[in-house]
Amino acid sequence: MTQPQTIRRGGASARKTAARADTARKVKSAKQKTGSLLDRAMALLPVTEETLHRAFLAMILGGAVALAWAVASFAGVPAMAEAQVAQTQARVGTRLANIWMHGYFLLATDRGRPALVRDHGR
Secondary structure (H helix, E strand, C coil), rough: CCCCCCCCCCCHHHHHHHHHHHHHHHHHHHHHHHHHHHHHHHHHHHCHHHHHHHHHHHHHHHHHHHHHHHHHHHHHHHHHHHHHHHHHHHHCCCCCCCCCCCCCCEEEECCCEEEEECCCCC
16 A cells, blocks of 8 residues: 655745755855865864864863862862871771881981881891
């Protein structure tokens, strides 16, 4: 079974057809006039416009992240986070153990505290 076809009567007038052709000619002429040196240089590159959009988007987002990090650093957020982690570790009881130091030996100082002194191969 076939679908019935719609019959259209009275096609486009000569005036509409001429106007459409005139518009197409104007658009083509405008495109030729507005082609800049940058457009010609971009046409020579083996990169698509989509790739350029992605690259610029990545640069913009990277700049936004860098700006956010700079503002956070200026406000002291990383230092506050570091202090909070240190406090949390102190509450939990995290400490260093089993530290081996090679090439150094301890000397008692006159203040009663040990001091690290470089062992020069002795």
